[in-house]
Amino acid sequence: MISLKGKRILLVDDEAAIRDMLKEEFLLLEATIEEADGGHAALEMVKAGDYDAVISDAKMPEGDGLELVVEIRRLGRRLPKIFLCSGMSVGDLGNAAVSCVVAVFEKPLDFEKITNLVAASLVDPTP
Amino acid sequence: MLKAPIPHDEERRLAALRQLEILDTAEEAAFDKLTKLAAAICKVPIAVVSLVDENRQWFKSCFGLEARSTPRDVSFCGHAIHSDQILEIPDARLDPRFADNPLVTGGPHVTFYAGAPLIASGGEKLGTLCVIDYAPHSLTGEQRLTLETLADQVVRLMESRRSSLRSKASAESSARTNKLLDGVLDSLPNLVAVLDKDVRYQYINAAYQNWFGLSPDTTIGRSLVEVFGEPVFNTVKDHVTRVLGGEEVRFETEAPYRLGGTKTISLHYQPLRSPAGEIEGFLAIVNDVTELRASTKALKETSERLLNTINNTPVGLIELNEELKITAANPGFCQMLEYATDELIGKSIYDLTHPDDKIKSSSISTAATTAAAAAAAGATAAASPRTEKRYIAKSGRIVWGAVSSRAKLVKDDSLSSGSAKLYYSCIEDITKTKGAEEEKIEAQKMLQDTINAVPFFISYMNKDQKYQFTNAYHIKFFEDRLRLLRDGNLAAIFGNRDAEIVAAARAKALAGTESSARVSALGYVDQAATTLDVKYIPHRDSSGQVSGIVVVAEDITERLANQKRIEEQNLILAASSKMVALGEMAAGMAHEINNPLAIIVGKSAQTRRLLASEMPPDKAKIAANLDIIESTGQRIAKIIKGLRAFSRDSSRDDMKSEPVEEIVADALGLCQERFRNHGVELRHTIENRAALNCRAAQLVQVLTNLLGNAFDAVQGTERPWVDISAVTVGGKVVISVTDSGHGIPEAVVEKMMQPFFTTKPVDKGTGLGLSISLGIAKDHGGDLFYDKSAANTRFVLRLPALVSKEAGQAA
Numbered sequence: 001m002i003s004l005k006g007k008r009i010l011l012v013d014d015e016a017a018i019r020d021m022l023k024e025e026f027l028l029l030e031a032t033i034e035e036a037d038g039g040h041a042a043l044e045m046v047k048a049g050d051y052d053a054v055i056s057d058a059k060m061p062e063g064d065g066l067e068l069v070v071e072i073r074r075l076g077r078r079l080p081k082i083f084l085c086s087g088m089s090v091g092d093l094g095n096a097a098v099s100c101v102v103a104v105f106e107k108p109l110d111f112e113k114i115t116n117l118v119a120a121s122l123v124d125p126t127p
Numbered sequence: 128m129l130k131a132p133i134p135h136d137e138e139r140r141l142a143a144l145r146q147l148e149i150l151d152t153a154e155e156a157a158f159d160k161l162t163k164l165a166a167a168i169c170k171v172p173i174a175v176v177s178l179v180d181e182n183r184q185w186f187k188s189c190f191g192l193e194a195r196s197t198p199r200d201v202s203f204c205g206h207a208i209h210s211d212q213i214l215e216i217p218d219a220r221l222d223p224r225f226a227d228n229p230l231v232t233g234g235p236h237v238t239f240y241a242g243a244p245l246i247a248s249g250g251e252k253l254g255t256l257c258v259i260d261y262a263p264h265s266l267t268g269e270q271r272l273t274l275e276t277l278a279d280q281v282v283r284l285m286e287s288r289r290s291s292l293r294s295k296a297s298a299e300s301s302a303r304t305n306k307l308l309d310g311v312l313d314s315l316p317n318l319v320a321v322l323d324k325d326v327r328y329q330y331i332n333a334a335y336q337n338w339f340g341l342s343p344d345t346t347i348g349r350s351l352v353e354v355f356g357e358p359v360f361n362t363v364k365d366h367v368t369r370v371l372g373g374e375e376v377r378f379e380t381e382a383p384y385r386l387g388g389t390k391t392i393s394l395h396y397q398p399l400r401s402p403a404g405e406i407e408g409f410l411a412i413v414n415d416v417t418e419l420r421a422s423t424k425a426l427k428e429t430s431e432r433l434l435n436t437i438n439n440t441p442v443g444l445i446e447l448n449e450e451l452k453i454t455a456a457n458p459g460f461c462q463m464l465e466y467a468t469d470e471l472i473g474k475s476i477y478d479l480t481h482p483d484d485k486i487k488s489s490s491i492s493t494a495a496t497t498a499a500a501a502a503a504a505g506a507t508a509a510a511s512p513r514t515e516k517r518y519i520a521k522s523g524r525i526v527w528g529a530v531s532s533r534a535k536l537v538k539d540d541s542l543s544s545g546s547a548k549l550y551y552s553c554i555e556d557i558t559k560t561k562g563a564e565e566e567k568i569e570a571q572k573m574l575q576d577t578i579n580a581v582p583f584f585i586s587y588m589n590k591d592q593k594y595q596f597t598n599a600y601h602i603k604f605f606e607d608r609l610r611l612l613r614d615g616n617l618a619a620i621f622g623n624r625d626a627e628i629v630a631a632a633r634a635k636a637l638a639g640t641e642s643s644a645r646v647s648a649l650g651y652v653d654q655a656a657t658t659l660d661v662k663y664i665p666h667r668d669s670s671g672q673v674s675g676i677v678v679v680a681e682d683i684t685e686r687l688a689n690q691k692r693i694e695e696q697n698l699i700l701a702a703s704s705k706m707v708a709l710g711e712m713a714a715g716m717a718h719e720i721n722n723p724l725a726i727i728v729g730k731s732a733q734t735r736r737l738l739a740s741e742m743p744p745d746k747a748k749i750a751a752n753l754d755i756i757e758s759t760g761q762r763i764a765k766i767i768k769g770l771r772a773f774s775r776d777s778s779r780d781d782m783k784s785e786p787v788e789e790i791v792a793d794a795l796g797l798c799q800e801r802f803r804n805h806g807v808e809l810r811h812t813i814e815n816r817a818a819l820n821c822r823a824a825q826l827v828q829v830l831t832n833l834l835g836n837a838f839d840a841v842q843g844t845e846r847p848w849v850d851i852s853a854v855t856v857g858g859k860v861v862i863s864v865t866d867s868g869h870g871i872p873e874a875v876v877e878k879m880m881q882p883f884f885t886t887k888p889v890d891k892g893t894g895l896g897l898s899i900s901l902g903i904a905k906d907h908g909g910d911l912f913y914d915k916s917a918a919n920t921r922f923v924l925r926l927p928a929l930v931s932k933e934a935g936q937a938a
Contacts, residue, residue, distance in 0.1 A: 014804065015722050017755060021729030061806025107721030111729050 002119045004031035011035045012042040012056035025115045039063020043071050051080040052122055058086035073100050081121055129224040131205020143251040147289045150185055157284050158188035161277055166190045168273045171260040176281050177204045178254035201229055207242035208252040213271055215241040218263035239264035243278035256281050318413035326351045326367055340385035370396035370409040390417040443554035451476045463556050465521040481517030491532045495550055499534035527561035528554040584680035621646050636663035636676045658684045723759040730756045765796035784929055785823040787815040787853050787860055794830035807838055808848035815853040817860050818929040821907050829900040833922050837866035860928045868920040876913055
């Protein structure tokens with residue numbers, strides 16, 4: 001089993017139940033998990049501290065996920081790897097945002113797939 | 128007895144006798160003296176002056192005899208006049224010529240007779256102076272001479288008598304004549320006087336006396352100077368001198384009037400001459416001309432005024448001769464046509480007339496002539512009717528004139544007919560009004576062109592529903608059927624039912640109220656049945672009475688067909704708009720359903736892991752997970768129920784009793800996720816126990832639409848919220864959807880219920896939501912409206928409530 005010990009992951013979703021489940025999956029991989037319920041809060045947290053990855057829902061009342069992606073990119077520092085969860089397909093999302101995320105997970109979410117892909121990208125970073 | 132024979136000069140003798148005018152005259156002393164003298168000289172009892180008339184002897188004078196006449200037959204004198212000598216018969220009884228004479232045999236028993244003939248100065252023997260005795264007698268020589276002398280005296284007496292008689296008669300006749308003359312002269316209105324050469328009055332007639340206040344007693348024999356005084360005499364003195372010089376004189380002067388003041392008199396002095404030619408005096412004939420003079424003066428003033436008027440009036444006045452050439456023109460006419468007077472004289476009226484109106488000029492003169500002929504009885508000829516015609520001014524400008532003309536026959540001895548015909552025309556310049564009129568006509572023409580160009584039926588009919596005007600469109604449409612329409616055969620055009628509608632609408636308009644009707648003209652030849660929207664507008668005359676109807680109709684056949692097509696399309700659109708709304712919702716909902724699904728899936732996996740771990744399973748944790756899975760599943764069920772209610776085509780469903788609460792819950796189920804995801808607070812106060820007779824799905828659609836609009840309106844605003852509530856008020860269920868916005872702009876309110884109206888971006892919303900919702904509300908006997916009075920943006924769906932058992936009992 002891959003260990004994500006020492007990796008900091010920010011989970012962003014307005015629905016607490018979703019965050020709970022993702023948090024549980026990544027805790028099993030010994031990652032450090034922080035949470036935000038919307039894009040606005042998440043952006044502040046990204047500005048304040050280094051995250052290895054941000055996993056965000058696309059549609060949220062308190063700060064849109066797609067906007068969050070664009071804002072993080074504008075920070076211009078070492079970027080966390082960003083993953084999007086969306087009810088819509090990749091093609092339906094705006095290009096600007098999609099071009100700077102690692103992957104878009106379509107709903108309904110496959111948690112095993114998410115953990116595998118996030119873990120793989122963090123442990124064995126591609127050059 | 129021997130009858131006295133008729134002398135040979137009997138005719139002359141009788142004429143001489145009658146000339147003496149003595150027969151049958153009265154006794155005269157002069158004759159009687161002579162017979163008395165004769166009797167006395169001849170010493171006889173009887174002496175007679177006997178005049179032998181045609182059939183009798185008449186006695187001018189008888190001495191000693193009663194009789195005045197005897198028949199000539201038996202007379203002694205008839206014999207005596209045959210000789211110039213005395214006829215003496217000493218004893219008649221013994222003379223065969225007289226023995227049986229009744230005058231001898233009977234009374235006066237003449238026995239002795241001696242008669243001396245009365246011989247006139249012309250030799251005619253008129254009768255005798257005879258002496259008679261009852262006894263035989265004889266005359267002495269001296270007696271005979273005396274008798275002859277006396278007879279001669281008788282003749283002289285007779286002749287002088289006649290001449291004196293003559294002069295007397297002539298004096299009487301002259302008196303009569305003078306009297307007659309006086310009467311005549313007195314009856315004359317003229318003042319007549321005769322003055323002698325010393326200017327003394329010899330005669331004045333009644334008029335003269337009256338006028339000057341003179342009487343003949345104080346005037347005749349007195350001189351003019353004495354009668355009137357020096358100053359008056361001086362005014363006529365020269366004229367008197369002239370008339371006495373043999374000249375006839377006429378003059379006027381002022382004379383003192385009887386009643387005071389002076390008057391103008393005209394005098395005519397005529398010399399009077401004796402038979403020898405010497406001037407004896409003069410005749411003065413006087414006329415009072417004051418009044419004549421005054422009326423002449425007035426006439427002069429009147430004509431001056433008239434002339435002034437003629438010269439200053441802006442109306443043109445001309446005189447034309449029979450050839451219609453101008454013989455006189457006033458300044459008004461000259462100015463009107465810009466000519467000088469000299470230029471106009473002799474010009475033909477035709478040369479001044481617009482070519483197109485020349486016929487009018489001749490009509491005018493004809494009319495005037497006809498009128499003049501009609502007024503032959505000396506009455507004033509009527510003027511020709513006022514005619515409007517065009518003149519050409521010198522500059523070529525057209526001048527409109529209103530002309531009336533009068534023809535007059537004027538005496539002219541130089542012409543063979545003895546009279547000339549003249550026309551007097553009066554011309555008023557009406558160019559200005561005519562110009563305005565032409566503009567008006569032009570405007571009317573434009574209006575008419577417009578009326579004929581529009582694709583509407585426009586007509587005007589009078590009170591009797593007879594067409595007075597129909598425009599081109601009307602004519603083109605009805606063509607062959609115009610006659611039917613004009614005859615009022617409405618049934619043939621519209622069919623019985625619509626014909627009645629047309630008739631009623633016309634009657635209503637004629638009664639003064641605008642009316643309209645939608646009627647169908649029956650198909651005709653290759654023309655399909657046509658639907659017409661007709662408007663009947665009462666037309667009132669200046670007094671306000673309805674004088675006819677203006678009929679305006681529109682062929683709406685095509686529009687109706689289009690409308691039907693649009694309605695059909697709208698139905699399709701409505702359906703598709705629902706699909707659009709559904710699509711929008713589905714897109715949003717995928718996310719909403721995905722989340723609960725993710726939760727269920729995630730919790731299921733977690734639970735499985737918990738069961739698979741070697742450690743004793745955490746039962747509490749597993750139970751919690753299952754609770755989450757269940758409630759999340761219910762969330763999904765709600766969404767799906769709402770979706771199903773929304774999506775199915777319910778337009779043909781029967782109306783069913785549905786609880787209000789359930790309808791609102793279904794609508795909320797569809798929206799809740801979306802509102803929650805976008806941070807829009809959704810409040811709901813549904814405690815309504817009422818039910819609605821409805822197609823629930825349609826009402827869910829309406830509420831979803833209202834909630835969706837509210838969501839769109841407040842999204843992205845500060846602390847957005849949407850509230851839905853349902854209450855029952857007065858038998859109505861009132862469902863309100865209020866959002867945190869602050870109302871809708873007025874301009875939008877007006878249009879928002881119309882189909883396809885939207886304020887949303889092109890790719891969002893169809894603009895059909897509210898219009899379809901309104902339609903649904905109306906189908907349910909209810910209403911959907913925007914509540915302007917609310918502080919926030921509030922829409923209200925109001926529907927009739929089904930009376931529930933509890934409500935019924937409560938009531």
